[in-house]
Amino acid sequence: MYSRNALRAATALTLIAVGAAQAEEITIATVNNGDMIRMQGLTDDFTAKTGHEVEWVTLEENVLRQRVTQDIATKGGQFDIMTIGMYETPIWARQGWLVPLDDLPADYDIDDILPAMRDGLSVDGTLYAAPFYGESSMIMYRTDLFEEAGIEMPDAPTWDFVADAARKITDRDNEIYGICLRGKAGWGENMAFLTTMANSFGARWFDEDWTPQFDQPEWKEAITFYLDLMEDAGPPGASTNGFNENLSLFQQGKCGMWIDATVAASFVTNPDDSSVADSVGFALAPDTGLGKRANWLWAWALAIPAGTQKEEAAKDFINWATSKDYLALVAEKEGWANVPPGTRTSLYENPNYADIPFAQMTLESIRAANPNEPTVEPVPYVGIQFVAIPEFAGIGTQAGQEFSAALAGQQTAEEALEKAQALTADEMEAAGY
Structure with a gap:
């Protein structure tokens, strides 16, 4: 029969073992622009919170499009997360090539995503890629x-x-x-x-x-x-x-x-x-x-190819990288001017962001695009x-x-x-x- 202390120790070891078993290394294909490179520099925060490690494949825009299109069309399985946009998302979702993002946690607040971005990355009301940043x-x-x-x-x-x-x-x-x-x-x-x-x-x-x-x-x-x-x-x-x-x-x-x-x-x-x-x-x-x-209207977004063996870890990353908390993390580390723009209504309602000289023009440009x-x-x-x-x-x-x-x-x-x-x-x- 276990003592109370022994039971606590056994429970702690079990939790550590479960955590270790659940930790994954995910591979992300992304574009070589400043916001994505900044994200790579903050990935330790994700690893500390989840235990998951990240391998980045960073490519020039035209090369990225070729690589991810070829991989998903042939079911190559090289990537657990792909950086894609408003063009690919609805086409690939209808082909059954993407995992729906319909079970993100409530505090992710999907309704906070700007309607233009949410609509452009959804099919029949279901989100298939989460916007990392939005732009006009x-x-x-x-x-x-x-x-x-x-x-x-x-x-x-x-x-x-x-x-x-x-x-x-x-x-x-x-x-x-x-x-x-x-x-x-x-x-x-x-x-x-x-x-x-x-x-x-x-x-x-x-x-x-x-x-x-x-x-x-x-x-x-x-x-x-x-x-x-x-x-x-x-x-x-x-x-x-x-x-x-x-x-x-x-x-x-x-x-x-x-x-x-x-x-x-x-x-x-x-x-x-x-x-x-x-x-x-x-x-x-x-x-x-x-x-x-x-x-124009565009979002670089994170999507999960159907067939990945690491779907849950990939969703954990998307939840981290496109959340309100990530915007606050960038603001803390780099200042509000460097927060990924154009994705969330709450950002443009934030008084800390209101004084950024380009914030209002960005929002007006996004709203002008139909x-x-x-x-x-x-x-x-x-x-x-x-x-x-x-x-x-x-x-x-x-x-x-x-x-x-x-x-x-x-x-x-x-x-x-x-x-x-x-x-x-x-x-x-x-x-x-």
Whole structure:
């Protein structure tokens, strides 16, 4: 018969043994941007709380998309958690490739997630990926350069204003370029930007009969405007610049304006990383007066591939990494300006966050994006900077290669549009549209 102390000791040993048996090492595929790298640096907090270890596979955006798509489609089983977005989540969920996140604990407070983010990562009301951060796109600009040139940035500028200002503040002798825009090929790189830009010019990927529209004048106007602007006011080698490359240029003080993800705001205003941190302003993405701005809607989110052997540990990580407590942890360690933005209503109601200079513009940009009505003319698809069909990843990347080649001076705008039209028509016909 056990004594009371012996029973306590035996119970404690049993709990330790159970805990040890439940501890797992999970493998997470993620993108090489600042918020995800910051998360990796805080992972010890997760391990201390759960006992689970984490192995990170950190990849450039285009490579990440290829790796996780191939792995999940072939049931490769390399990853227990994948970093994916609003494009992949509903498509993969309908294929049965993702684990539903319908049993997260009550204190996770799923209703606190911003409706735009929750809806974009759900199918039939069930969440299949939890947003680590949410974003739209906006203009980040050098207030000092605008002051020197005697220009005042409106809160809601037009493309004509942006182009005129970019040309005025360009100073190639001092390596200051009026505007930095994505040129690196990829459906989530240059085509994310160019599709939103085209939307604002009245263009669309397809008409209501799924006929490609690259042969229409709106696309020609948008692409010609982009190429002329980049030739006059863009940096050299722009055809190889994506998000990370333009971020680096802006932080070095070489970009007068940058139109890109709202999530970049914390990186361009961080004095530890940015030489222009105290001279950055923000404005809505531009328009042409047709009622649509050149801003997108996106969330980088964490999802669990069906078939993982470590589902519970993976859910524990998602609960930790996308929770209110994680936002508070980042605020404690890095300051409120560096908290992952765009996911939770409570963040924008928090008085500690209200004074962050880009907080309100980020929220306004997210609210201005409507994936159900992304274009001036009606379309048969959902998605702002992408078309939510399985074929889009392929055709978007191929079209992006044509426009990147035009930016590099290897072909004209007309040639790029003609090729984009032909390849898109061929792929859509083959797919049965």
